[in-house]
Amino acid sequence: MKMHSVSSLSLKVTRLLLGLLGTFLVGATLVNAEPYIVVSGDLRGEIKPCGCAEEGDMGGLQRRGTALSNWRSEHPDVMYLDLGNNFPEPSAQGKLKLDLIQQALKLLKPVAILPGPYEWNYGQATWDTFLPYLLSNAIDLPWSQVISQEIGGERWEIWGYVTPSLLYQNENDPPNLVPVSDSLIQQWQSQSQPGTKRLLLFRGTSVEADRFLQSGWFDRILVGSTNDDELNQVTTFTTETQLLQMIPTKGQGLYHGFSSSDQLEVRWLRPDTADWESLTPLFTNYDQEVKQLFLSGLKRMQKLQQETQFVGAAVCTTCHTQAHQSWKSSRHSHALATLTRVGKDFDPECLQCHVVGFQQKGFLSNQLTPQLANVQCENCHGSAQEHIKNPLNHPPLEARQSCVNCHVGSHSPSFNLSTYWPKIRHK
Template sequence: MRRTVVCLFLWCMLFPDSPQANNPMLIFSGDLRGEIQPCGCAEESDMGGLPRRLTFFKQQLSQNFNLLYFDLGNNFPEPSGQGDLKVRLIHTALKKLRPQVVLLGPNEWLNGLQSLDPTIPYLLSNQSGSLHFLSSKTIQEGEQRLKVFGYLSPNLVYQNQNETPVILPADPELLARWKERLTKNTDLLRILLFRGKVEELEIFDRSGLFDLIVAGSSNDDELNQVMEIKTGSGTFPMIPTKGQGVLTGILEKTGKLTPVNQEIVPADLSVTWLRRILEDAPELQEAFRDYDAAVKEMFFSSLDRMQKQRKESPFVGNKACESCHKTSTEIWKNSGHAHAFATLESKGKHFDPECLECHVVGLKPWVAPADASESALKFVGRTGFLSSQITPHLKNVQCENCHGPARAHLENYKILPATKNSKSTCVSCHQGSHSPLFDFKKYWPKIKH
């Protein structure tokens, strides 16, 4: 026993700043934009998701790290019925992830402040007195002390011009107010969670008020992640878009940060990508099952209303095309398009409208191309697929996904189906993380007819 105590004492003396000395790990993430879980369409882009994030956190805790998690917000999807279900799921996950603060983002604002869970520590330091979020947070972690502020640009949200602004700009008055609050404390590390424009970021950098500024993502392309944002005065870390990864750093007693791995970003933080090697945390399985069940119920609840649309649908399915276009149909049968719906079934996502729209015919209202005939224009806004039970003939990616509704052509063969630019049609689905390796020149020959 005495030998063990001596060894531990010597370890702490020799390596006082090691993780074993319980220096906290700072974690920065957020910016889900409703991407609660990767779609899994392509392995090379299968990153992110709330269940993997929770697994990563648990792994760090098992290595005796004290975690300080800062979420930069913008997690909500755009407002919709399914979006409301995602908001509830995101809040459930956040409660398990236990962030120190969550910066209010433009998507949270867009969904309405009434959608926010009051038990989540939302932060907004540039709010007026009419809002009641956290204005800052002081964190004491052992001997280390941190002060956290959060800035959301008023340019990113809608505010009624006829009313007093509730989100304040980065002007001298705001800086003076923040300076007064910060100079009253001898905080070890002063952190700003930032979401705004480069010009605003430069104002905060030149103010000298903060030791560390971390930006929410302004990047919309998850296939080309951007991990930094530059101003005329410096370069700052930016979190991965759509929650595909997290930024981490060990806070040493000196106040400096040490990256956790070799993929280093500005401010000596490092990025960890949430790949398939991280299993989904079982603690969120029930929440995701409830979400999937609610999406399924929502899907079926709309079928009665959509039954009428079926009778008016301009989409007829491949069987109607086959008798005259046998060669093209054979090429289609041997393509991945002919099995697109089965891909969703294997993942249990065949009731999810966000997935279905690229795996069936006519789920979304049809938009006519520029060369559409007058006969075809009457079908603008019409839909096709309802469910695999009601419209089984419209499962999978078929002729009408690319050529448009065929009913007018079926009734009068002289009326040709509306055509679209092949490449632009393909990239409506083969884009982003859903198809990261898509190359029109390589893919087109597989279905050319």
């Protein structure tokens, strides 16, 4: 029988105890882990980068899902918040996007969502009651006034403020929202639990933000974007008291960091962030619904086909041979093919900048109106029908001024007329 010395046994017991202690300490660290804050918002209907330009390829719900999933695997206590303004401009396709966005948010599981003006544009009846919409300055509305969260050994209260000045309210109706005042802050304080940390999701003016800052009541205030230009992102909101962090516009970036951090970091959602597979079925279904919307529009628009004012580039070739050759060698001449390659040749939001006269009694589909496919003469110069009848009737549009109808924002972030114009110049 193998014998062990007393010192050898003592060493083994010591190692065992140290191992158990280490396991206990690691467990205790996980139980009391500091909350990790992730913040999104201001998607404004940009559910997925359009892919028109590599340098503008940022954002999207699928990349957001991957980033959030990674942080949740790295940190045991993630507090995910959304500043709203996620809905698109109202339209038939916009309604499809709205449904996709809210279904995606259910899978992303934010703790709180502040409804912004874009949500209000569709009306409260469209807000999914299974999502945690938050309005702390609302009057008699069915949304949470404060959301409490026990996380990382800390108790947090999330409050939300949307200034009434951002929303249309009929002057003859009682107000839905009240502006910040000492009495409003006192009312909130009376409802708050002692020993909690407080975070405010905010959409309003700098003066209103200062009122909340001067109260000294919030541990952090996060601001929804007031910026409409995704090519010049602004991530700070200036008040007389201090600079506050403002979410990037068009959903191109997220804020993230530990709750004790003075400043959260921005994570830009670039192509190196893969799409979150859990959202793939939603996007597949959305594409199918958009295609059905497109096809239903075809039946209606076919009746108007005989009224079209557009003739197509082939008609122009007879007199403008050199110009036609210049066009044929440009990217404009195969603009629709770029959509077909990525399966978006039925998406109305894409087609309007890749064909002639879409939704203006022009292009219907590649099968019905192939002569109006791609970006052609009439995109830049206007309808040529009157010009054909009488060459002295010049086309109505100044070509140079037409460029910015499509070469705008993240669709064409590098656009510069002085460098782009020579690529299509012709006589």
